[in-house]
Amino acid sequence: MERITATYYIETPYAPEKAAAVLAGEQSSGTFVAVPGETEELKQRFAATVESIELLETANEPAIPGAVSKEGKYHRAKVKVSWSIENFGYNLPVMVSTLQGNLYEITQFTGLKLMDIELPASFGEQYEGPVFGIDGCRQLTNVYERPLIGTIIKPSVGLSPGDTAAMVKTLVEAGIDFVKDDELLSSSANSNLNDRVDAVMKVINAHADKTGKKVMYAFNISGEVDEMLQQYEKIVASGGTCAMISINSVGLSATKKICDQRQLAIHGHRNGWGMLTRHPLLGIDFRAYQKLWRLAGVDQLHVNGIQNKFWESDDSVVNSIEACLTKMYDHKTVMPVVSSGQWGGQAFETYRRTRSVDLLYMAGGGIMAHPMGAGAGVIALQQAWKAAVDGLSLEEATKIYSEFAESVKKFGKIKPQRHEEHKGSQSLRDT
């Protein structure tokens, strides 16, 4: 019978094998009381199994509150635990409750992070994965052999549908491939989502009629299930190609319901993610997380960016991009969304480390605040990526491409943030 294997990075004041046994017991049928008709065979069938324990470093202080070590030693380890898929079948929420449920409550652990999930072959048949993914998003936007270039409407909240449409007009004329709502905006007092769809799609459809290029706009439909379905239909009826969902806020079941409609590419925004991963010994690593959302069917998934403005290290971002680009079954591959403080200058390092142009590369100020205008901003990003792929350095690119050279003058002094700070935690994260 097929099994699902989860890899955890744990810390415990006890012997790791004992703590791992508690985990396996708590999260399956292990805590048996004597029950009539219960057999050893049933236990074997449904009990979780500790597959392996790899001892790592020892700490003198607990990472998070839990049982206290008498010797003042907290042992860290990589632990693999497996479950038969007979326990829950093809039910993602129950799988999540099994792999990420009460085990975070267990006092025997002073640290626990779900690092990865190995899923069995039959999941690849049961779940379709992204309906569009990288290939589908390329077809919808007619962009090949380079990243999709995208931007976010700013200010996040406050523009009227007409204001937004005017900005979209500037952007589509500038040659943008993708535009999105901010996650803080769905329907505000002065920008009803339906009205915004009307205003924005009028601009995008007119541009498509004239040029043949249909820009993808991710409308933020995050909300209640029925509302989301209504807004989804509105976007479809208006000729749109994409909807955005704040996946953590909406949740797994409702996100899958939306993905299952199969008519729009779904832009998966992971806001709230920092809460789930920022501590090196609590929560879930992106490698495990992205698998859940690919099974749910999101087509695009945020990964932060190289030299981003947030807390995340470049190593972590690269790992996340690689996780997204790793094939799952014969599913379409989810498109990594690179964003946060991007302006084109990071294209070189992003390409050097990932060797891929299968990205949605999002820049805000890097486009709208370009000294020669938004059109030059878009062109500068395309130039940066062409130069990166051609093996040029940033400096060499500035000599060939004038729009990119201007953006370097304006944005190039923005310091890469805290490159070295997280090496300590990063080494934990990569365990």
Next chain:
Amino acid sequence: MERITATYYIETPYAPEKAAAVLAGEQSSGTFVAVPGETEELKQRFAATVESIELLETANEPAIPGAVSKEGKYHRAKVKVSWSIENFGYNLPVMVSTLQGNLYEITQFTGLKLMDIELPASFGEQYEGPVFGIDGCRQLTNVYERPLIGTIIKPSVGLSPGDTAAMVKTLVEAGIDFVKDDELLSSSANSNLNDRVDAVMKVINAHADKTGKKVMYAFNISGEVDEMLQQYEKIVASGGTCAMISINSVGLSATKKICDQRQLAIHGHRNGWGMLTRHPLLGIDFRAYQKLWRLAGVDQLHVNGIQNKFWESDDSVVNSIEACLTKMYDHKTVMPVVSSGQWGGQAFETYRRTRSVDLLYMAGGGIMAHPMGAGAGVIALQQAWKAAVDGLSLEEATKIYSEFAESVKKFGKIKPQRHEEHKGSQSLRDT
């Protein structure tokens, strides 16, 4: 215009007012680039406002990875930030993305926990809250003036529907008020949920026909939206009164969709909660969390228990019970579900500290493993609560109540776990 105010416990290497300003900017329209038509009035309307900053202790090490302090000082503070409800209207997922979204990514914070949310009056009209709540659950089970006594079917996974029904028969004849599936079980290979509903409801309905007492069974319907709706209908058609949802795994939008069906009490299981709260300076405190799920409409919500087997301190459990029992608008009040290592002995301390019997009090082994049988186990729990409310001590109760006395002999040596260990972190949690 009404505003929503969030209280955060933060840590930062910078001046707290600067970090708070970054938060407010990131999470509203604060990061303005120059946009045509943008006015100061629009900014005022949609910008988040830092309402207050209360300086607290200073730490020498950062709680979670982030910007590094040059002086090696990390300042902690309680910060209140408010948003106009015009930013997102009545949209819980977008509210969550605003209050709990990208702000966890901000490098200027080396700790950030959402402690509480103050919601405006109109939310009380827009959201109905629990359809049943404490009053409705009492009516459905016909239990008044004492806690509902409940138990969980164990082993979690492995029993057939017939096995489960046989155990339910024992329990209903023992006088139990409430029984639930384990969160690890929805449909396993040998216990299809529909079959389990048939088998269990046959027992419960027969008992109700005979005695007039309908025991509440929480079937775990956690899954995809359409599946959950089908299973919900199955439970209704079978005469059931309750469904259980693993709220973190299913998510906010789909949980609300189920609550909106209004025919069954919804048992909100918070498994996965430890991931969201266990670190004192990351995630969300229960006081804020329970408000979100009450707005979504869950009728019962887990709070752990006094002297529980998990990591959580008694103080934290008491705070959680009090949070649930605090009135929200004119809504029905959510019923706190006390569980984890409970056997009746904790009734005294639970009542002493909460002065309430408005609980669903869950015991596993405390009922099934009672030396005189499950019936005596249920009676012992009722006796413990009567004694607690009557002001008796545990010792005094054993002299009056023989079933309870037996349970003390069997379970009374189970040591309260780690009572003192978390005082340090608790003081942070209660900030």
